[in-house]
Amino acid sequence: MTALAQGLPQGSENTVLAVPGMHCAGCISKIERGLTGVAGIEAARVNLSARQVTILHDTRLKPRDLVVELERIGFEAEPRKGALARSPSAVRPLLAPLAVASFACMNVMLLSVSVWSGAEGSTRSLFHWISALIGVPAIAYAGMPFFKSAWGALRRGRTNMDVPISIGVTIATVLSFYETVVGGRDAWFDGALMLLAFLLAGRVLDAMMRDRARSGVDALLGHAPQGAMVVGADGTLEWRKAEELAPGMVMRVAAGERLAADGEIVTGGSRFDQALLTGESAPVAGAPGDRVLAGTLNLDAPVDVRVGAAGQDTTLAEIARLMEAAAQDRSHYVRIADRAARAYAPAAHTLAALTFLGWMIAGAGWYHALVVAVSVLIITCPCALGLAVPVAQVVASGALMRAGIMVKDGSALERMARVDRALLDKTGTLTLGRPVPDPAAIAALPADAAAVALSLASHSRHPISRALAMALAGQGHRAVSLEAVEERPGEGVFALWQGRRVALRRPEGASGIAVTLDIAGDPTRLIAFADRLRPDAAEALARLDRLGVEASILSGDHIASVAQVARETGLLAQAEAGPEDKQEAIARLQGAGRNVLMAGDGLNDGPALARADASIAPGSASDVGLQAADLVFVQDSLLALPRAVSAARATMRVVKQNFILAIGYNLLAVPLAMAGLVTPMIAAIAMSASSLVVIANSLRLARAAR
Amino acid sequence: MNGLALLMPVALGLGLLGLAAFFWSLRHGQFEDLDGAANRILIDDEEGEENG
Numbered sequence: 001m002t003a004l005a006q007g008l009p010q011g012s013e014n015t016v017l018a019v020p021g022m023h024c025a026g027c028i029s030k031i032e033r034g035l036t037g038v039a040g041i042e043a044a045r046v047n048l049s050a051r052q053v054t055i056l057h058d059t060r061l062k063p064r065d066l067v068v069e070l071e072r073i074g075f076e077a078e079p080r081k082g083a084l085a086r087s088p089s090a091v092r093p094l095l096a097p098l099a100v101a102s103f104a105c106m107n108v109m110l111l112s113v114s115v116w117s118g119a120e121g122s123t124r125s126l127f128h129w130i131s132a133l134i135g136v137p138a139i140a141y142a143g144m145p146f147f148k149s150a151w152g153a154l155r156r157g158r159t160n161m162d163v164p165i166s167i168g169v170t171i172a173t174v175l176s177f178y179e180t181v182v183g184g185r186d187a188w189f190d191g192a193l194m195l196l197a198f199l200l201a202g203r204v205l206d207a208m209m210r211d212r213a214r215s216g217v218d219a220l221l222g223h224a225p226q227g228a229m230v231v232g233a234d235g236t237l238e239w240r241k242a243e244e245l246a247p248g249m250v251m252r253v254a255a256g257e258r259l260a261a262d263g264e265i266v267t268g269g270s271r272f273d274q275a276l277l278t279g280e281s282a283p284v285a286g287a288p289g290d291r292v293l294a295g296t297l298n299l300d301a302p303v304d305v306r307v308g309a310a311g312q313d314t315t316l317a318e319i320a321r322l323m324e325a326a327a328q329d330r331s332h333y334v335r336i337a338d339r340a341a342r343a344y345a346p347a348a349h350t351l352a353a354l355t356f357l358g359w360m361i362a363g364a365g366w367y368h369a370l371v372v373a374v375s376v377l378i379i380t381c382p383c384a385l386g387l388a389v390p391v392a393q394v395v396a397s398g399a400l401m402r403a404g405i406m407v408k409d410g411s412a413l414e415r416m417a418r419v420d421r422a423l424l425d426k427t428g429t430l431t432l433g434r435p436v437p438d439p440a441a442i443a444a445l446p447a448d449a450a451a452v453a454l455s456l457a458s459h460s461r462h463p464i465s466r467a468l469a470m471a472l473a474g475q476g477h478r479a480v481s482l483e484a485v486e487e488r489p490g491e492g493v494f495a496l497w498q499g500r501r502v503a504l505r506r507p508e509g510a511s512g513i514a515v516t517l518d519i520a521g522d523p524t525r526l527i528a529f530a531d532r533l534r535p536d537a538a539e540a541l542a543r544l545d546r547l548g549v550e551a552s553i554l555s556g557d558h559i560a561s562v563a564q565v566a567r568e569t570g571l572l573a574q575a576e577a578g579p580e581d582k583q584e585a586i587a588r589l590q591g592a593g594r595n596v597l598m599a600g601d602g603l604n605d606g607p608a609l610a611r612a613d614a615s616i617a618p619g620s621a622s623d624v625g626l627q628a629a630d631l632v633f634v635q636d637s638l639l640a641l642p643r644a645v646s647a648a649r650a651t652m653r654v655v656k657q658n659f660i661l662a663i664g665y666n667l668l669a670v671p672l673a674m675a676g677l678v679t680p681m682i683a684a685i686a687m688s689a690s691s692l693v694v695i696a697n698s699l700r701l702a703r704a705a706r
Numbered sequence: 707m708n709g710l711a712l713l714m715p716v717a718l719g720l721g722l723l724g725l726a727a728f729f730w731s732l733r734h735g736q737f738e739d740l741d742g743a744a745n746r747i748l749i750d751d752e753e754g755e756e757n758g
Contacts, residue, residue, distance in 0.1 A: 025748035048742035095732060103725045107718060123710075130714070 012042060015055050015063050017077040019070065022051060027075070034073035041069075050215060053077070064239065090207035097142040098200040104138030105193035109684070112190040116681045128180040128187045135189035139173050142196045145203065161341040161386060164348055168377045169195060175374050186371070191378050191683045198691050199386040206390040206410060209397050213406040217632050228253065228260040231304060249307045253298045255489055256461055261294050261307045268303035272296045273463075275427045276602045276622045278556045278578075281531050283513065295603055295622070299463065300506065301489050319579055322607035323628060335411050336652075337389040340659060348380040355674045372676040378683055379673040380666055384690040388658035391698040396651040396705075403705035404635040405616075405644050412630030416614040416648035418595045419549060422641070423586065423612070425600035426555035426565050426573075430537060432636060433601060433620055435464060435513050435529035437471045445517075445525065447477070453517050453527075455479040456493045456504040464515060464529060465493065465504065533568060534638040541569060543642035547649075549597065554582055556604050582608035599641060601625045616644060647704040654701055658694045665690040 022031060028046045031053055035044035040058040047054065055066055063079040070077040111127045119127060143166070150162035169192045176187040227241040228251035237252065242260045245251070250266055253259055259272075271283040274296045283299055286292050292305060352373045359369035390410065397407040407413060424430050445453065454477050457469035482495040482502070492505025492515070501520040513529040534540075544551050553573035555562045562575035574585065582600075586608055589596050598605070598612035601621035609615040609628035617629035626632055633640035669686050672678050731737065 025745040028742065028745060029749040046742060047739040048745055049739045092732075092737075095737075096729065099725060099728050099732075103721055107721050110717070130718075134718075 011059055012056055013059050015057065015066060015079065017053050017055065017063070017066060017070065017079055018051060019046075019053055019075050019077045020051050021075050022046065022048065030073060031070070031075060035066075035069060038069050041066075089211050091204055091211055094145065094200060094204045094207055097145060098197065098204055100138050101142035101193055101197040101200055104134050104142070105190065105197045108135050108190045108193055112187075112680065112684070115187075116679075124185075125180075125183050128176075128183075131187055131189045132177055132180045135193060136173060136177060139169060139189075139192055139196065142193075142200065143169055146196070146199070159342060159345055160338045164341065164345040164380075165195070165199065165386065167349070168192075168380075171374055172378050175371065186680050188374070188378060188680050188683070191680055191687065194684060194687060195378075198687070202387045202390040205394040209394045209407070210409050212401065213397065213408045213632075217406060217408065217626055245307050247307050247309065250304050251307060252302060252304050254302050255298055255300055256463055258297050259292055259294050259305065261305075262309045263292060263305040263307045265290050265292060266304045266306050268301055270298050270300040270303050273299055275433060276604075276625075278602075278604055280557050281427045281431070281561050282558075297463070319603050319606050319624065322579055322583065323610045323624070325607075335389075336414050336655060337385075340385065344385065344663075348377070351380065351670060351674070352376045358674070359676070368676075372674070375676070375678045375683065376670065376673040379669045379678055379686065384662035384665060384687075384694045385659065387691055387694050387698075388662050389655050391695050392651050392654045392658060392701060395698050395701040396647055396654075399702055399705040400631075400644065400647050403640070403643060405631055405633045405640050405647075405705065407631055409630070412614060413648045413651050415595075416597070416630065416644060417652040419597040419614050419645060419648075421589055421594040422544060422549050422551040422597040422599065423554040423582075423589075423608070424551055424571070425598075425602065425605050426553055426557055426562055427531065428601035428620060429534075429599050429605075429618060430553065430565060430569065430638070431531045431533055433531060433618070435467055436532050437468050438528045438530065441525075441527045442471055442475065445527075448480075449517060449519060449522065449525065450475070450477045451480045452482075452497050452502050452519060453504060455482050455497075456485075456495060456502060456517075459485050459495070460487050460493050460504075464513065467529065468504075468515065468527065533565065534636055536637045536639045537569060540638035540640075540642055541571065543639070544645065547642060547645050549642075549645060554585055554598075554600075554608070556582075556602070579604045579607045583611050586611050597641075597645070600629075614648075616641060643705050647701075650704045651701060654698055657697055661693050661697060662690055665693075 019031065022028065028048060031046055032044050035041050035053070035055060040061045041055060042058075043056040045054050046052070053070075057066065067077045067079065108131045111131050115124050115127050146162045146165050146169070149160065150166040153160045153163060172188040172192045176189050176192070179185070179187050227239060228245060229237050230240045230245070231237060231250045231252050240249070240251075245261045251260065251263070255270070265286050265288050267288060269285070269287045271285050272292055273283050274280045274293065276297075277293055277295045284296075286303070291308070355376045356369050356373035359372050360366065364372075393407075393410040393413055396413060397410075400407055427433050442450070450472055454469055454472040457465040457472070458479055459482075460466075480497065482497050485493065485495040487493045492503055494501070494503045494505070496502070497519070501518070503518040504515055505518065507514050507516045507526060515527050515529070517525045517527060541551055551571055553562060553566055553569070553571050553575075554577055555565075555573065555575055556577055556579075557575060559575040562573050566573040574581075577585065582598075582605065586596050586598060590613070595613040598608045598615040599617070600609055600615070601618050603622045603624045605617075606622075606624040606628045609617065609625060614631075615629045616631040616633060617625040619626075619632055619634035621629070621632070631644055633644070665686060669678065669682075672682070
């Protein structure tokens with residue numbers, strides 16, 4: 001580690017940039033070597049897991065300069081929101097308790113084996129004392145996550161899985177300590193520690209899954225602080241963050257940029273893509289005097305916009321308010337593990353109490369009765385039950401992640417499994433949400449014309465050019481070298497190719513989105529662009545249907561374009577639905593007893609995604625959509641939907657089997673424990689055996705995402 | 707018994723050593739970038755410059 005980890009030298013500062021595009025050793029060395037060669041940069045350290053690079057640099061270099069440097073090296077980078085913000089990991093606070101519990105468990109188990117194999121008298125007493133010395137502090141430390149959560153639940157008059165665990169562990173520890181002091185025969189430190197170690201392992205797995213999914217989603221989120229170039233009174237340009245924009249300021253929005261605030265066009269004219277905001281697929285033309293909305297994408301030419309409303313008054317803020325209300329509604333969902341604990345804990349505790357009473361009535365001393373009752377408590381302690389849910393969910397979400405679907409938390413799979421109705425947004429969900437060149441027009445291009453078009457398109461960052469370049473490169477075309485390349489904003493890209501004038505430009509008076517390819521001497525070619533259905537849409541919908549999930553379209557777009565997609569897919573559709581209408585449609589279905597899956601991507605889908613029983617968004621979705629959805633799929637194919645539903649159902653099947661296996665073991669062991677026949681050894685063997693069975697059963701889910 | 711008196715502290719000490727090493731690495735960021743660590747081994751350092 002270099003100076004990055006230590007105190008900062010004078011005049012330097014650390015900046016963290018998100019670099020979503022790096023994925024291998026080559027990228028690490030390219031970035032680190034490239035950056036350290038730049039004047040003013042003292043050190044650079046890549047964190048590949050977080051897709052971040054931490055740069056120690058001169059304070060005179062601004063984050064935007066660093067972004068430019070990275071672009072020169074060949075990577076797209078964005079400053080992280082909130083300076084050095086690192087999303088807190090759920091795993092880290094659990095690692096230390098897990099390590100302590102495992103260490104103590106192994107050592108105590110070693111001593112216990114000696115006791116079981118016949119150590120007597122002072123040797124046994126010594127071993128018990130050492131066990132207590134290791135066990136008591138270890139249990140106090142490693143049990144903290146459970147004690148805290150159990151206490152929190154009890155204080156609010158509720159119960160969860162952690163309550164029976166805490167009670168069992170505490171009573172076992174106290175009794176074992178008493179046994180140790182009086183020189184008794186059995187101590188249960190090993191059992192209590194093993195229980196904690198197994199359960200913590202389950203929690204760590206659960207947290208790892210959430211961390212992985214979150215960092216995946218994090219990489220998709222736009223990290224750039226939203227903002228705009230503001231034109232000063234004297235014509236100077238200055239970058240301002242979205243929060244600093246005030247009504248009356250004039251911002252210059254380049255083609256391909258999103259607007260940071262609502263406003264009115266002052267100069268220039270362009271077309272705006274409002275798909276993320278309203279679901280409308282056709283671009284809307286804007287001329288001086290027209291109102292434009294924050295979050296829309298400027299397609300054609302740079303425009304100057306006078307800020308009208310900023311902050312709380314924008315359309316965006318209204319959508320955020322709707323979402324907050326919707327998310328509160330859903331927080332009432334109770335996870336299956338806690339539902340099981342609600343039924344299970346009273347039963348286990350009643351059994352223990354009955355055992356105590358039974359032995360008292362049968363004439364055993366209160367001490368003997370208590371020991372037997374405690375062994376019942378330990379044997380019913382839901383070790384395998386604690387693993388039943390997390391292990392299954394971790395394996396399933398691992399399988400889903402390999403299939404390109406990220407599950408943001410375990411309860412999402414539980415809710416997803418119950419879905420029987422799907423509402424699909426049109427733009428960006430059923431369709432790709434971006435203009436794609438007409439395949440027929442691409443196929444009709446002669447090879448040299450295609451190569452020229454690819455080279456021209458690769459010189460522009462305009463969304464249409466990039467889509468064209470991607471499509472042509474995907475067909476195996478190679479770029480040719482051009483001279484005198486010039487991009488004229490609002491017009492197109494112009495160049496010379498083998499002495500001939502070539503251009504990729506905006507067609508005159510064409511309806512919809514299109515480009516024309518001019519090659520001097522050849523006829524002009526028109527390439528039409530349209531938003532197309534996602535690949536495999538038909539098969540995905542058919543599979544959803546087979547799963548018993550009835551699907552329909554819920555779109556904010558105009559009736560005509562929704563009708564076309566509805567015809568192509570054969571689905572019923574509701575068009576021109578605003579964010580409130582979408583929420584209402586979901587509430588209506590929920591009121592009729594359906595469990596609704598919402599698939600959507602836009603800002604306008606945010607409230608609906610938060611309201612639905614389960615929700616899924618494509619990776620290309622707006623930040624709001626990505627954050628509101630339970631699942632995010634990164635591939636283009638729509639097959640992600642049926643895959644996620646069937647994997648969720650398979651997971652719940654396995655979870656239920658796990659419960660049966662875990663409870664089945666208890667049914668066998670409890671009568672033995674009540675009869676007073678269970679020794680710490682039998683408890684240890686039974687506990688680990690049932691946990692292994694549950695884990696093995698869960699591993700069958702590794703192929704769930706088919 | 708004499709053997710035990712020696713072996714037990716040794717066993718416990720070794721275990722504790724492992725635990726301490728784990729805590730040390732947890733504190734010193736060894737688990738911060740597992741993917742990066744796996745990939746860095748593939749970087750050629752032949753140009754003679756010192757890396758991180």
